[in-house]
Amino acid sequence: MxxxxxxxxxxxxVYEVVKLIPKGRATSYGAIAAYLGTKMSAxxxxxxxxxxxxxxxxxxHRVVNRNxxxxxxxxxxxxxxxxxxxxxxxxKVKDDTIVDFSKVFWDPHKELY
DNA sequence: AAGGTGACCGGTT
DNA sequence: TAACCGGCCACCT
Numbered sequence: 001m002x003x004x005x006x007x008x009x010x011x012x013x014v015y016e017v018v019k020l021i022p023k024g025r026a027t028s029y030g031a032i033a034a035y036l037g038t039k040m041s042a043x044x045x046x047x048x049x050x051x052x053x054x055x056x057x058x059x060x061h062r063v064v065n066r067n068x069x070x071x072x073x074x075x076x077x078x079x080x081x082x083x084x085x086x087x088x089x090x091x092k093v094k095d096d097t098i099v100d101f102s103k104v105f106w107d108p109h110k111e112l113y
Numbered sequence: 114a115a116g117g118t119g120a121c122c123g124g125t126t
Numbered sequence: 127t128a129a130c131c132g133g134c135c136a137c138c139t
Contacts, residue, residue: 042121072120
Protein backbone atom coordinates (compact mmCIF):
# COMPACT_ATOMS: atom_id res chain seq x y z
CA MET A 1 0.00 0.00 0.00
CA UNK A 2 1.47 3.37 -1.02
CA UNK A 3 2.03 6.23 1.33
CA UNK A 4 -0.73 8.37 -0.13
CA UNK A 5 -3.28 5.57 0.23
CA UNK A 6 -2.25 4.85 3.80
CA UNK A 7 -2.63 8.51 4.65
CA UNK A 8 -6.11 8.55 3.20
CA UNK A 9 -7.15 5.46 5.14
CA UNK A 10 -5.85 6.93 8.31
CA UNK A 11 -7.73 10.19 8.00
CA UNK A 12 -10.78 8.62 6.44
CA UNK A 13 -12.87 8.73 9.61
CA VAL A 14 -12.33 12.45 9.95
CA TYR A 15 -13.31 13.08 6.35
CA GLU A 16 -16.46 11.00 6.69
CA VAL A 17 -17.66 13.11 9.63
CA VAL A 18 -16.76 16.40 7.93
CA LYS A 19 -18.77 15.38 4.88
CA LEU A 20 -21.83 14.95 7.12
CA ILE A 21 -21.81 18.53 8.42
CA PRO A 22 -24.94 20.15 7.01
CA LYS A 23 -24.78 23.27 4.89
CA GLY A 24 -24.93 26.39 7.02
CA ARG A 25 -23.58 24.66 10.11
CA ALA A 26 -20.07 24.19 11.52
CA THR A 27 -18.26 22.04 14.04
CA SER A 28 -14.91 22.10 15.82
CA TYR A 29 -11.74 20.04 15.59
CA GLY A 30 -12.19 18.89 19.16
CA ALA A 31 -15.82 17.85 18.65
CA ILE A 32 -14.81 15.61 15.76
CA ALA A 33 -11.95 14.14 17.80
CA ALA A 34 -14.25 13.46 20.76
CA TYR A 35 -16.80 11.78 18.51
CA LEU A 36 -14.17 9.51 16.97
CA GLY A 37 -12.74 8.48 20.33
CA THR A 38 -9.61 8.86 22.45
CA LYS A 39 -7.29 7.62 19.71
CA MET A 40 -7.92 10.78 17.75
CA SER A 41 -6.76 14.10 19.14
CA ALA A 42 -7.96 17.52 18.03
CA UNK A 43 -4.48 18.18 16.67
CA UNK A 44 -4.79 15.13 14.45
CA UNK A 45 -8.09 16.43 13.08
CA UNK A 46 -6.30 19.63 12.14
CA UNK A 47 -3.53 17.59 10.54
CA UNK A 48 -6.09 15.59 8.60
CA UNK A 49 -7.74 18.76 7.32
CA UNK A 50 -4.35 20.04 6.28
CA UNK A 51 -3.76 16.88 4.28
CA UNK A 52 -7.19 17.20 2.67
CA UNK A 53 -7.11 20.85 1.82
CA UNK A 54 -7.41 20.45 -1.96
CA UNK A 55 -10.10 17.82 -1.87
CA UNK A 56 -13.23 19.58 -3.12
CA UNK A 57 -15.52 16.87 -1.72
CA UNK A 58 -14.59 17.79 1.85
CA UNK A 59 -16.29 20.95 3.22
CA UNK A 60 -13.25 22.01 5.24
CA HIS A 61 -14.64 25.50 5.73
CA ARG A 62 -17.22 24.06 8.15
CA VAL A 63 -14.53 23.07 10.66
CA VAL A 64 -13.35 25.81 13.02
CA ASN A 65 -11.82 25.92 16.48
CA ARG A 66 -13.80 25.71 19.73
CA ASN A 67 -14.39 29.46 19.80
CA UNK A 68 -15.74 29.58 16.27
CA UNK A 69 -12.57 31.17 14.92
CA UNK A 70 -11.56 30.44 11.32
CA UNK A 71 -8.08 29.34 12.32
CA UNK A 72 -7.63 27.29 9.16
CA UNK A 73 -8.32 30.14 6.76
CA UNK A 74 -4.70 30.54 5.64
CA UNK A 75 -4.70 27.04 4.22
CA UNK A 76 -7.31 27.85 1.60
CA UNK A 77 -6.55 29.28 -1.81
CA UNK A 78 -6.97 32.77 -0.37
CA UNK A 79 -7.24 33.69 3.32
CA UNK A 80 -10.74 35.01 2.61
CA UNK A 81 -12.01 31.84 0.92
CA UNK A 82 -13.14 30.14 4.12
CA UNK A 83 -15.22 33.11 5.23
CA UNK A 84 -16.63 33.55 1.72
CA UNK A 85 -17.85 29.95 1.61
CA UNK A 86 -19.45 30.16 5.05
CA UNK A 87 -21.25 33.40 4.28
CA UNK A 88 -22.48 31.94 1.02
CA UNK A 89 -24.25 29.33 3.18
CA UNK A 90 -25.77 31.97 5.44
CA UNK A 91 -23.23 31.77 8.25
CA LYS A 92 -22.24 35.21 9.48
CA VAL A 93 -18.56 35.86 10.19
CA LYS A 94 -17.09 38.81 12.01
CA ASP A 95 -13.42 39.30 12.92
CA ASP A 96 -12.57 35.82 11.59
CA THR A 97 -15.10 34.33 14.02
CA ILE A 98 -18.51 32.78 13.40
CA VAL A 99 -21.26 34.99 14.84
CA ASP A 100 -23.56 33.16 17.28
CA PHE A 101 -21.41 30.06 17.03
CA SER A 102 -23.43 28.14 19.62
CA LYS A 103 -26.43 28.17 17.26
CA VAL A 104 -24.43 27.24 14.19
CA PHE A 105 -22.50 24.56 16.06
CA TRP A 106 -23.17 21.02 14.87
CA ASP A 107 -22.15 18.42 17.46
CA PRO A 108 -21.56 15.01 15.84
CA HIS A 109 -21.98 13.41 19.25
CA LYS A 110 -25.58 14.63 19.46
CA GLU A 111 -26.61 14.74 15.83
CA LEU A 112 -25.13 11.44 14.65
CA TYR A 113 -25.90 7.93 15.69
C1' DA B 114 15.93 7.09 16.24
C1' DA B 115 14.65 10.96 18.94
C1' DG B 116 12.78 15.18 19.21
C1' DG B 117 10.10 19.12 17.15
C1' DT B 118 5.78 20.38 15.35
C1' DG B 119 0.77 21.36 14.41
C1' DA B 120 -6.01 24.36 10.72
C1' DC B 121 -6.42 21.97 19.00
C1' DC B 122 -8.50 22.02 23.92
C1' DG B 123 -9.56 22.66 28.82
C1' DG B 124 -7.94 24.17 32.83
C1' DT B 125 -5.01 27.21 35.63
C1' DT B 126 -2.20 31.47 36.59
C1' DT C 127 -8.12 39.46 29.94
C1' DA C 128 -4.40 37.16 28.33
C1' DA C 129 -0.73 34.03 28.71
C1' DC C 130 0.73 29.66 29.75
C1' DC C 131 0.74 24.40 30.48
C1' DG C 132 0.16 19.60 29.73
C1' DG C 133 -2.00 16.32 27.02
C1' DC C 134 -2.74 14.76 22.49
C1' DC C 135 -0.39 11.47 18.39
C1' DA C 136 1.05 10.87 13.50
C1' DC C 137 4.54 13.00 10.62
C1' DC C 138 8.73 14.77 9.35
C1' DT C 139 13.75 15.23 9.62
